[in-house]
Amino acid sequence: MANINDFNFAGLKALVRVDFNVPLDEKGNITDDTRIRGAVPTLKKIIKDGGSLILMSHMGKPKGKINPKLSLGQIANAVASALARPVKFAPDCAKAQKAAADLQPGEVLLLENLRFYPEEEGKPVGIDKTDPIYDEAKKRMKESQAEFAKTLADYADVYVNDAFGTAHRRHASTAVVADYFDDDHKMLGYLMEKEVEAIDNVLKNAQHPFTAIIGGSKVSSKLAVIKNLLDKVDNLIIGGGMGFTFIKAQGGHIGNSLHEDELMPEALAVMEAAKEKGVKLSLSVETVCANEFSNDAERQTVDIFNIPDGWEGMDAGQRSLDIWKEIILSSKTILWNGPVGVFEFENFAHGTGEIAKFVAEATKNGAYSLVGGGDSVAAVNKFGLADQVSYVSTGGGAMLEAIEGKILPGVAAIKH
Ligand code: AMP
Numbered sequence: 001m002a003n004i005n006d007f008n009f010a011g012l013k014a015l016v017r018v019d020f021n022v023p024l025d026e027k028g029n030i031t032d033d034t035r036i037r038g039a040v041p042t043l044k045k046i047i048k049d050g051g052s053l054i055l056m057s058h059m060g061k062p063k064g065k066i067n068p069k070l071s072l073g074q075i076a077n078a079v080a081s082a083l084a085r086p087v088k089f090a091p092d093c094a095k096a097q098k099a100a101a102d103l104q105p106g107e108v109l110l111l112e113n114l115r116f117y118p119e120e121e122g123k124p125v126g127i128d129k130t131d132p133i134y135d136e137a138k139k140r141m142k143e144s145q146a147e148f149a150k151t152l153a154d155y156a157d158v159y160v161n162d163a164f165g166t167a168h169r170r171h172a173s174t175a176v177v178a179d180y181f182d183d184d185h186k187m188l189g190y191l192m193e194k195e196v197e198a199i200d201n202v203l204k205n206a207q208h209p210f211t212a213i214i215g216g217s218k219v220s221s222k223l224a225v226i227k228n229l230l231d232k233v234d235n236l237i238i239g240g241g242m243g244f245t246f247i248k249a250q251g252g253h254i255g256n257s258l259h260e261d262e263l264m265p266e267a268l269a270v271m272e273a274a275k276e277k278g279v280k281l282s283l284s285v286e287t288v289c290a291n292e293f294s295n296d297a298e299r300q301t302v303d304i305f306n307i308p309d310g311w312e313g314m315d316a317g318q319r320s321l322d323i324w325k326e327i328i329l330s331s332k333t334i335l336w337n338g339p340v341g342v343f344e345f346e347n348f349a350h351g352t353g354e355i356a357k358f359v360a361e362a363t364k365n366g367a368y369s370l371v372g373g374g375d376s377v378a379a380v381n382k383f384g385l386a387d388q389v390s391y392v393s394t395g396g397g398a399m400l401e402a403i404e405g406k407i408l409p410g411v412a413a414i415k416h
Pocket of ligand 1: 215218242258313314343
């Protein structure tokens with residue numbers, strides 16, 4: 001694999017997979033341009049060297065069909081202003097041969113949404129997995145995916161992947177395309193490098209004590225993450241909606257709180273494994289509960305094992321926060337994924353805000369902190385603390401899969 005910093009792009013056409021899947025309002029205006037800004041260092045380096053850019057991305061889930069509402073044409077101007085230069089637009093990503101061939105050094109070409117072609121994701125469209133022809137259709141789709149990837153690869157001399165948000169997918173533009181470039185002509189972009197380094201910092205080079213804070217709604221979505229972390233962390237804080245499955249599994253009375261009965265045996269197994277591995281598992285001990293799922297509900301703070309009937313746990317209580325504060329402030333490495341309450345409701349956001357503050361304070365005292373996963377990123381942003389943690393990951397799903405211990409196809413395609 002080549003290294004972007006050492007590579008000289010002069011006179012070369014670079015095919016760059018970016019993540020321009022930015023949120024748009026009904027009028028097609030960008031409501032958050034973080035992802036565009038995230039790609040700028042890589043794009044500027046290529047232009048500064050005297051290379052030209054062929055930018056490719058997905059937007060939304062058009063499921064293999066053209067959908068004007070998900071056209072990347074809508075964001076071409078925003079990309080142009082981020083790069084301070086004109087951006088040409090190729091309205092069909094698989095028919096951009098001439099536009100790509102005509103590109104001069106310093107010029108930028110943005111391809112239309114890759115997912116307008118089913119080949120990008122490589123999954124047969126409109127055929128159910130249970131259908132007997134599914135396997136054959138999938139095989140054929142993989143062949144056309146390889147052709148589609150080759151079409152993209154033929155536009156350029158060098159391939160750069162800077163789209164961490166889709167690195168956990170083996171799509172044409174994120175992984176398959178890399179097969180058509182030799183090792184010296186494919187590389188990770190700066191954003192990808194930073195993401196991979198941040199994950200390595202916590203999973204491979206962690207300073208101890210290492211604390212993971214896992215919150216959010218469901219145990220089922222994070223069980224694999226929790227299991228993998230048990231081999232790495234000293235402290236595991238489990239908060240938010242997912243904590244109630246652990247409380248109920250131990251015989252607690254959780255009222256109407258969110259929980260997954262079928263996962264209670266797994267929750268007990270996690271507790272047992274933590275004990276065996278010497279991991280301090282810290283569940284919430286006190287919760288702020290509500291008599292309905294609403295910001296304006298009545299509130300009361302109760303022992304987490306004794307939530308009254310008709311009430312549900314919505315936020316971490318002060319006693320939980322005091323315990324967690326001590327754990328977090330004594331940590332050298334912190335990984336945070338998922339809120340510890342329904343932080344979207346102002347009246348139940350306190351606990352998550354406090355966690356954000358503790359992580360920021362620990363970071364100030366020298367700890368390395370990685371915050372990732374859509375909602376915890378939204379939380380550090382909401383409390384204005386994003387610049388006070390060591391790294392905020394841009395890719396929720398990709399980060400979770402990396403923490404589960406999976407090899408990300410987008411990284412593996414380049415770094416092998
Ligand atoms: P996840 O996507 O699994 O990280 O979950 C994030 C969601 O979990 C957020 O929308 C929170 O509102 C929700 N959440 C956190 N704590 C609770 C809780 N105690 N009850 C219900 N939902 C919760």
